[in-house]
Amino acid sequence: MDKYIKMVEEYISIKTNYAIILSGSYGVGKTHFFEKHITHLVEQMPVSEGNAMYKPIHVSLFGLKDIEELQTQILYRQFESQDRNVSALMGVGRAVVKKVIGDDVCRDLEGVAGGLIDFSKIVLCIDDIDRKDEVFQYSTLFGYINMLVEKYGTKVLLIADENKLLEYPKYKEELKEKVVGVTIKYKPDIQEAFNSIIDERTEGYYRKYLYNEKKLILKVIEGRGSNLRHLVFFVEWFKRIYERFVVSMLEDNNQYELKDEVVLSVFYFSLVVCVEFKSGDLNAKNYDKIRDAAKEPKLIWAPAAKVNRTEEQKEANEYREKFMNAYYTSAEYLFFDSIFNNIIGEDALNIKKLKKEVSGYFPVGKEYSDLELLFKDLDYMDCLNLSLKEFRLKVTKMLGYIDRGELDLIDYFKAFKLITNFNNIYGFDLKKLVKRIKRGIKVGANNYSYESNLHVNFRYSSYAAFQPELQEIIRFCLEFNKELKEIEQREKSEMLFTILKRDVVNFKRLMEEDDDNFFSNNPFLNHFTAYQIYQVINKMNNEDVIVFRQFITGRFTYTEIRKSEREVLQELKHLINKPKRRKVKNIRNFVLDELVIELTNFIDTVD
Incomplete structure (x- = not known):
């Protein structure tokens, strides 16, 4: 890392009439390097003239x-970074630039924004050169950079993958020979990069766990070109699995005979799917092939049968073989649908489903877990023959589970009844006990999933003791469950909106399947601004706009949906009709008119 810093420092400190390029593969951390190391360096370096x-x-x-x-x-x-009204500047910025420099990029820049920028006193980092819009000609860009370095002596640092730039036929002639003086081949120390990312983004036991798995993580990351964005994505995503599944698995000594293998299988599958999905190679065209690989593992290594297949089918089969050969030649392929569907954005994370999948792969060490046995032992009929000392020990153990938040929501209600058996024989302060249970529920917040039928399971006899306390626990659990529903709806809404932006066809498929009636029963567009939705529509082709219109048409059924989404759709209608280009007669505007009609119908049904 130091050598790259010294190369940049040397460039800034000498008189130059050329730019330098920091070249490296996409995702290796070039931008992070500039922001973390070079920005501070530049701010400490004096311009040659003056202080x-x-x-x-x-x-x-x-x-x-x-x-x-x-x-x-x-x-x-x-x-x-200055005390100015930047938002106002953003509104007039383009107008100022156009007025000052006009259409000729080679005009003097001394008058830009009234001389507010002295180009000889800045270090300009131009990032993502290889990711500009196609209409932005390289020749125009290179001419602009050449003017900066030749006429104003501007220090220009370009960030790109030079291999991508070489695809431009005149790259060597127009940029490499005329503008770029030094090419810095950036290849970070992957060990150092790993430590930096883990230290910045994690803490406590999760950080320690990731360090323990460092060798395996780096093997997978390096196998995909050492793209650090893949690492960041995995670290952020897996945190939920760690908190809601791995921790309880590591602490439970009895549930599974092969506890370490369970955790490793879940960890490894999550890692490789995150990396492949983030790379873009795992996509809607081959999702089913990766799913099917678990059902038909022998097909992975078998010679391809000579049957007629479409190009898309061939590509999907080739990707499946590539995936299996890269990650599962020496490990058993265990597919976890709950993990896979969440990573690709098709479903919210379901820990109960994950535990069920794990149980299907690994033998359970006991017929009952310790907690299940404890509930059984404290059942009224089963504990009649316990001594007071034995009963107290089991109650104390149950209170430990409560304090750690390790019960399901319904079980806190059951635990209260069992602890206060025999007319509260140990004389617990009931108010304090209820508070303790509430505190335990909050501690275990990450362990719960929304239960649609939770209210049905809260039953007690009209002769039950301590009914006010039971009712208070029930109310608290139901309120907590309601919050879980809102969180789940928000997460799923964000997931659906991401799919809408990325793949309208897949969005339509999910809309049609709607296995859990999410589309039918719940509002979700109200979680986003009208402008966010408008931006997505602007990027859709006409066919996709029609698909979205069909989606709106199918949302008339429930009043709750109409009321919740009315305001955002009213504003969306206004945004669609606002641009002047909407007055032109063309196919695009016809399609948008049809969408506006559906939005109007939707809004009018509420009124």
């Missing part, structure tokens, strides 16, 4: 279409 220090400005070309947009981004970055 002023260089100012680092970092802009991304991702999605930018012309020099005007690039120059506007530079203006934003120049003032975002």
